Amino acid sequence: MDGSISFDKFYNIINNSKVSSAKTYHGIDPSTEEDLWEVPIATEDDLNKAVAAANDAFKKWSSLQQQERSRFMKDLADHLEKHKDALTELLSKESGKSMPFAESEVEMGINTMRRHSDWSVPDQVQKDTEDVKIVVQHVPIGVVAGITPWNYPFQLAILKTAPALATGCTVILKPSPFTPYTALKIGEIAAEVLPPGVVQVLGGDDSLGPWMTKHPGIHKISFTGSTATGKKIMAAASETLKRVNLELGGNDAAIVTEDFDVQEAAQLVATATFAHSGQICMATKRIFVHEAVYNEFMTHLVASVTSYKPGEGFCSPIQNKVQFEKVKAMYDDCEQQGLDFAVGGGSKACVDDHRPGYFIAPAIVTNSPESSRIVREEPFGPIVPVLTWKDDSEVVERVNDTPTGLGATVYCRDKKRAWRISEGLQTGSVWVNGGLKLDPVALFGAHKQSGIGGELGPLALKYYTNTRTITYWKDRLEGPEAKGNKGLFA
Template sequence: MASHVLDFSTYYNIIDNKLTSTAITRHGINPANAQPNPEVPISTQADLDQAVEAAQKAFKIWSKTSFEERRAALHAYADAIEANAEKLAQILTMEQGKPLTQSSAEVGMAPGWIRGLSALEIPRNVIEETEEKTIIQRYTPIGVAAAIVPWNFPVLLAIGKIVSAVYTGNTVIVKPSPFTPYCGLKLVELATHSFPPGVVQCLSGDDTLGPMITEHPGIDKISFTGSILTGKRVMASCAKTLKRVTLELGGNDPAIICEDVDIDAVIPKVGILSYLCSAQICMMIKRLYVHEKIYDEFMEKLVAFVKTLKVGDGTGADIFFGPVQNKMQYEKAKELFGSITTENLKAALGGTIEDSTGYFIHPTIIDNPPEDSRVVHEEPFAPILPVLKWSDEEDVIDRANALETGLGSSVWCSDLDRASRIADQLQSGVVWVNSHFQVAPNAPFGGHKQSGMGVEWGLSGLLAYCNSQTQWLNKSP
């Protein structure tokens, strides 16, 4: 195991299992103190061409390996991540800002995702079998995949894409976000010990690298997680070469709280599931609809609970709210917070952003704003939560479904039949009853409407990295 212990002071591109750098470098920013993080490469078109060529060459061999061989390599990779988990979590807090407890949880999920995804069986379907012929449907790898990873969950989302690609026989080039390149580069450096050259590669870059990847004729599949706006650009770019594409885009998740819930039991769950990672998760609760019969008590207890959650540098003890991840997001949040005043909204908690060394925002709760207010309509990606009253079931379902997004949603209710009736009518890729943001490697995850196309994880997610091939096997010529 000793050889797999990484050096976390320097960061390189990984091309064909070799650690390389570039003539020009850049660095990320630690969002807790606005200090520079270490230098990372800025990849050029030549670096990308070299990686694609290595991936195409590796694909010819890797695509012929058995699922058993791929699974063995992936299990070795999971072990290597476990051996470096503590340091990876520290780097994740340094680059992303989330508290160490949340970073450790994210890194800790990665090996489970590797083992869970690689335990799934890819089917070979016999469609028809007669004396004359057999018709089968089988799934074949597509070729070179590119994984475009966002800055909010840079470890787990990179791992989900890497594993899905290589387990199904593809090769993969990872592009971490320029805001959070560090864990991505180290995860792929670790992969060099488990996979042949060219199978898993990583390129760090600036804003020019994503378009180079989506335009590249040698890349056959793009898996992108990020904003709706960028997702549309990715899709337009992929159209030129008819690349296969999976898009995991933004959400504005509603949670509907029915009047029969045990308020004291639900509050801590809802409080945390509205604000994890300073609400910079596409699947956090973003709109909280509380039945009018319990609204006042619920609101009072929610405010009291959220007040107990500490704000500070993610390396500190008992911190729940780290900074938001970057200056761009911080400025967007400030602009959105301005709408509290301009739209005459009532803040039950917080409501202002005070200047600090890092990008810190204290949690804010907005008391029953109008449905058309910006804090309801826009995905904030900052810790501001609108809480809204409802009384009529049909009406609250309409309000929950009213937006162009449809990633996740939840219903909280003691009557499971009623909860299921409401859940069945919600337009989102995932619906939870009496929870939110539960995820598992064997359960597909994706969005409806403008929250994306296709799914990641689960069998459906793996099949998105495959072509379907129908074979007609006639017994005699």
């Protein structure tokens, strides 16, 4: 690399080199619908070169001591931080996030890299007697392909890179074609810090993902995206028995009990529902409010949501036109079904037909049958149903009545009751009295069709390793003079 980084020119990063391509594509600024910069489309030959470089780099990277890899990772975090302002502006452009939201994501990603640099998976002694010792080691899988979505392109690229590096794996990132820019710059910045082939980034079209999942030189796929695509990846990965980490769709619910401060609950639920216009995997998609406080809760919730202004803070544009049309279709379906809107409505979905950008007004639906699309499906946009309940076991059963199980929130003052409700939920994460809060040490996993494996924290590192069990008999460690015929292989 030449040591200079331009934030208006973009390349694939292969073996620490900037690589162009004969074919290019470009993203679109969802706030203005203006074309963004050209990005090279990786060829199958580009992927083969990246895989070869990653496997070659793996030999040395995996043999480093954890402390050495930690120094590299902290150096990478420092270099990312030097470019924080430019990365924030770039992220805002490609994702449609407001500058404060974009800055928060960049800071979160840098912190994730730093925190993971301190973690490892130590050997575990399972047995140690006079005769025998058994040790389980967690060894790096090899080359990891990280396939990331468009809603959090910077943080999720780091989320796949950091645990892989910490365990001794090498990484090839494939960002979403809708948001390729910050991921490509992560690769370019990493090339200034890390040995060649350790972190590579390829922008591509719809062919690149299938090439990765079938490539015999890639040993693990870490994917974040839709359940439908996750199933295809799992099927394709089975051909080579690749390991998979799948963080997929969810239909997260919020449960509000009658003993929690109603105004506070409404404000917290509004934040967890409408931040980034609902384009967050762990955003609240269904709100269950105890019938005793429903009317008061709705008064406060409506007041919070109607204060949001398009393009400011929470009201980001929908990131791309495909998703924009899907969300509008959900609004239309609610209106066609005759559902009531406490805020917004199908005919009012677009903020302003003459305004550029994929902006949709927030909406709250209030009389949704459990069988309706708005309750059963994840809209991934700023529309949410509110339902009532009166019995704890009943609401837990209704929340669990979904094929997915990513996360849920519980707003309850009674500690024992909150814990009891939380333990009944079939989700990978439960947040009590506060949503949209991810601590880097907390494993983020899933139940049912929301995924396999986990991200974040020391426990997640195990998903980037294979186990190796070493059993040895002590009386034979000192040479041929050792006496005794004990042991399985005597």
